[in-house]
Amino acid sequence: MDIISKIASELEVRDAQVKAAVELIDEGCTIPFIARYRKEKTGSLNDEVLRKLYDRLTYLRNLEEKKVSVLGSIEEQGKLTPELKKSIEEAETMVALEDLYRPYKQKKRTRATVAKEAGLEPLANLILLQMTSKPVEEDAESYVDAEKGVEDVNAAIAGASDIIAEFISDDADYRKWIREKTFKDGLLVSEAKDKEAKSVYETYYDFKEPVSKITGYRILAINRGEKEKILTVKVDDPEEDIISYLEGKIIVGNEYTDGILKNAIEDSYKRLIAPSVERDIRNELSEKAEDGAIDVFGKNLTQLLMQPPISGCTVLGWDPAYRQGA
Numbered sequence: 001m002d003i004i005s006k007i008a009s010e011l012e013v014r015d016a017q018v019k020a021a022v023e024l025i026d027e028g029c030t031i032p033f034i035a036r037y038r039k040e041k042t043g044s045l046n047d048e049v050l051r052k053l054y055d056r057l058t059y060l061r062n063l064e065e066k067k068v069s070v071l072g073s074i075e076e077q078g079k080l081t082p083e084l085k086k087s088i089e090e091a092e093t094m095v096a097l098e099d100l101y102r103p104y105k106q107k108k109r110t111r112a113t114v115a116k117e118a119g120l121e122p123l124a125n126l127i128l129l130q131m132t133s134k135p136v137e138e139d140a141e142s143y144v145d146a147e148k149g150v151e152d153v154n155a156a157i158a159g160a161s162d163i164i165a166e167f168i169s170d171d172a173d174y175r176k177w178i179r180e181k182t183f184k185d186g187l188l189v190s191e192a193k194d195k196e197a198k199s200v201y202e203t204y205y206d207f208k209e210p211v212s213k214i215t216g217y218r219i220l221a222i223n224r225g226e227k228e229k230i231l232t233v234k235v236d237d238p239e240e241d242i243i244s245y246l247e248g249k250i251i252v253g254n255e256y257t258d259g260i261l262k263n264a265i266e267d268s269y270k271r272l273i274a275p276s277v278e279r280d281i282r283n284e285l286s287e288k289a290e291d292g293a294i295d296v297f298g299k300n301l302t303q304l305l306m307q308p309p310i311s312g313c314t315v316l317g318w319d320p321a322y323r324q325g326a
Helices: 003-011 013-026 031-037 046-074 081-089 092-104 110-115 121-129 136-142 153-169 170-186 217-226 237-252 258-305
Strands: 188-194 204-212 231-236
Touching: 003 013, 003 046, 013 031, 013 046, 031 046, 046 081, 046 092, 081 092, 081 258, 092 170, 110 121, 110 153, 121 136, 121 258, 136 153, 136 258, 153 170, 170 237, 170 258, 188 217, 217 231, 217 258, 231 258, 237 258
Parallel strands: none
Antiparallel strands: 188 204, 188 231
16 A cells, blocks of 8 residues: 555645655654644645644554554465455455454354364355255254264254354455445434433433434534443444345355354344444444544634734734744
């Protein structure tokens, strides 16, 4: 990724301006110093633009470092394909990168891990292929092993379903679609823990608003209410549409595997995908709301500072700086 060109494009300034600012930042110069005393180098970039530049520079450099780490980890496992490498190198956000890395990440002990240790991965693959011409229970009989914790056929199928659920959850394309769908059609819902209690958050005691339209000040207020344990907050997602999408992507039509796959898809979404996507969306909403609040406060403070300190009087001020000061 060409970080200089990307930042220049986002901020609508010249590459040379960004390059000069980055060099000064790397030399240890502060943003106020660059804005005030190095205008001739940056083409007069103001402190607001420079702060945005600094934030994006930090984020993109961290992203590139994470890519190197992820590529190294997957390569060590012997699972790095040219297509995966290209997708990782082209990822533009940490969320997208984490989605790609998820299947290869060292996980905590999960239900799927336990099922794999019990030798149920071949059964899960058989179900996913959907090419069997007999009831899955017949194939599952050969995986029953009390010593491995697989007591009967139903336990074998349940373990295989756990593996399938985790496989679906780890798919980056599914997660991207679900995240975008939830952001577009989901609702942010807040309710009072005690509807009779008096508080400044009464507006949000029974509140719903589309995720894509909710304003920053409402998000910050709801977050405060949740932190003070007055409100409970959740993202109401378009669950039926999402499960229907996953079924359409995964199920090809086999009377012996369809029911098992439908249950695994529902479990994957409700248990693994939905909570993670909700956290991602709420974090994104909170970050945008906080950035927006800072911008508003900054503009208000500017107006306050620019007011005449004493009405009807001229006040002389001077700047003792060596450069551009008088």
